[in-house]
Amino acid sequence: MAEQQLQSDDGLLDRFQRAAFQYFLQQTNMENGLVADRSRKDAPASIAVVGFALSCYPVAVERGWMDRAEAAARTLVTLRFFYNSEQSEAPDATGYKGFYYHFLNIKTGKRVWQSELSLVDSTFLVAGILTASCYFDESNQDETEIRDLADGLYRRMDWRWAQNGKSSVSQGWKPECGFLHYGWEGYDEAAILYVLGLASPTHPLSDDSFKEWTSTYQWENIYGYNFLYSGPLFTHEYSHAWIDFRGIQDRFMREKDCDYFENTRRAICVQQEYARRNPHEFKGYCENFWGLTASDGPGNKTLLLDGRDRHFFGYAARGVPFGPDDGTISPSLAFTSLPFTPAISLATIRHYCEQFPNITSEYRIPGAFNPTLTDAKPEGWISEGYFGLDQGMMVMMIENYRSELIWKLMQKCPYIRKGLRSAGFKNGWL
């Protein structure tokens, strides 16, 4: 860790970013391009993680970690798999109506765990597909095929069907029970879903869908910050991995004299302020120790620690300031927050390196850790292995901080531009 302390910020970030990218080299089935949800043995593939992988390959090319031909080949294998996979109502198909099941068997590509046909995870997948389409812009056979397949995959997504006759969008569908009966309520990671859904040239979301969603927003003053509230921090960041929201505003943000980028900055400040106040007196919490989000956890159990009942959770959408909070934080958020709050994020990264050196192994960042759970080591409980979503977000957001590569690519994407305009965004780079 002394080595880390001596490195420049950029040198340090480069090491962490490259280490995060290793996940996709190690966890991808080269025969179909599917990527494991997490690094644990027998983990299924997650379609969202595939979307992140596709978005990270251009970063790897630009950083010199992979040559362009290899990145294109990996991308092509992935796109061919999805294009040719079974789309039907069969319970073990890969997808239906152009969307895909959340979790797939990494070898066969068939649906597992009775998972849902996930609209938001399909969105992250297609966002990665469109990133590849924008990056691989040469006229050779492979890159031409990438662009053709990407367009075909996007065009066959039936967003209007996903509305199920309503203004809002359901969170998913299952062959066993049809549409899940809950939709998107309140601000969250779904902004890019609406943008891409509205831009579809074939089956777009209805014009009123975005307005319907934003009507469920809550603009709150918490700890002195006025912001569009959502608890878990990933909800403030995922759409921003692809879309540069700086200076562009929809109607809601125009009314608030804000934009979604600035909003995320404030959300991070609220997270930091919550950690500073540390209302539940968890170990470690301070201004350089924050980051509550959907993450792995120590498991559902109640323990008597220091004369106090502590209830811990397994995988849960932890959030600030209303909870749940069991003392578990996700260290990757310090990296994914870099574009919004560089000073806070860098101070936090260095704090982790100094105070919790054992959470990293060869610069790899785990899903979560919890110093409250045990006294044996300063870091307490550490999530086993690595999560593809965390690693993908780290690669993309460190890159957006360093070069804005993904943002610039997607600013060229006609579907992103059209979708943003359809949602009422104006100004800035639009």
Next chain:
Amino acid sequence: MKRDTYDFVIIGAGPAGLLAAHRAVSRGATVALIERNLLGGECLNTGCIPSKTIIRTSRLYAEMRHAEHFGARVPSGITVDFPLLMERMKSVRARIGRQSFSARQLTARGVDIHLGQAVFVGPTAVRVNGKSLRFRKALIATGSRPIIPEIPGLVEAGYLTNENVFDLTECPRRLLVIGGGPLGCELAQSFSRFGSQVTIVQDEPMFLLQEERDAAQILSEALARDGIDIRLNTLVVNIRVENGEKIIDLVSEGNKSTVVVDEILIGVGHQPNVEDLNLQAVGVEHDTKTGIRVDDFLCTTNSRIYAAGDVCFEHTFTHIEDASAGIVVENALFRGRKRLSALTIPWCTYTDPEIAHVGMYVREAQKKGIVVNTFTVLMHDVHRAIADGEEDGFVKISVKSGTDKILGATVVARHAGEMINDITLAMTSRIGLRRLAQVVHPYPTQAQAIKMAADAYRRTRKPRIKRRAK
């Protein structure tokens, strides 16, 4: 000697009927009150009073178990004495019944009480126990009863509702609660604290569907801390009895599971008591699900007949029954023009922490095109809440953007039901957040959270000193 013609005939002696009877008779009206069951209705006998009484005992057990959190030793040998707590509940119920719902008091004040089923027999007449009573105006306040979901095997297995759960003599070892509304959540938490192994099943993604999602989130966590097995997005599809145990088949988004319990408590809502009154014959429009149709003056489609309380409202709260009964007396007997929509009605779910709300929800305001700003204070920032060890929750006050007009508020706190009154008073008196910030609250109190929210508003409106750049 009871008369056979009255100014005012009231059907139903729950809170709405009783209050209307008191008000009408005190202003000189001749009043007949008809009740087919017990005076006091659901609130006294099977609702608010018994449930709040056992909730108090359940809080005590929870506090005893967590005594160290409050700087005290956990008492040794804590055992729940279920018969004792039920005995206290009955004693409290009887005392309040004597104080507020006694037939003798009503009779002494001149109200004629008729026990039996009322049936309308003409536009100005109702029959009870074979006797016809003529009226100038009538009030239907027959209340509601629990909805029993159509689940295969439920009737055969047997079930509890609020109508019989307070008759239990033993605490069920394993209890399934169907429904995540106020009743289901309150009783699930109480029985869990009495030692039952409780599973609560809700077919929606959160508890208390109409409340703020953060309030539901905090409640969900609180129930989990109490050891309740929470099954959201889950349906009960079949029930069967094997060896005296109730086997419950559940389905959640296509995934099947089974739980085994000793008792089942139903808490999925109420339906209005509109049957057996012969309402069609007197032109009173009604629906078995939504109840009697009334206008803003609480008049039914028969101008001589009014309705109040659960029989015509979506929200089944005793204080709404009280308020609506007052409106009916004014409008029916004294040519008043009081409107239900003019009332500002708060409500509260008495879980731990409590969840109280008044006014519009943010989503309702935004659907109407109103731009909303919400000022939120966490209870963990309130000194008294920290001192009390009661930090779970928040105060959220929403105003119309650019103004200090309070549109609504949600309070989640140990005593949210008490705290919401400050905000209700402000709304009723048209006091905005700016003036509310000037109200001095004693320090330290948990209600200071309300002033802190008002202060947060004021900080956003204060002019700031502009400094020239050097």
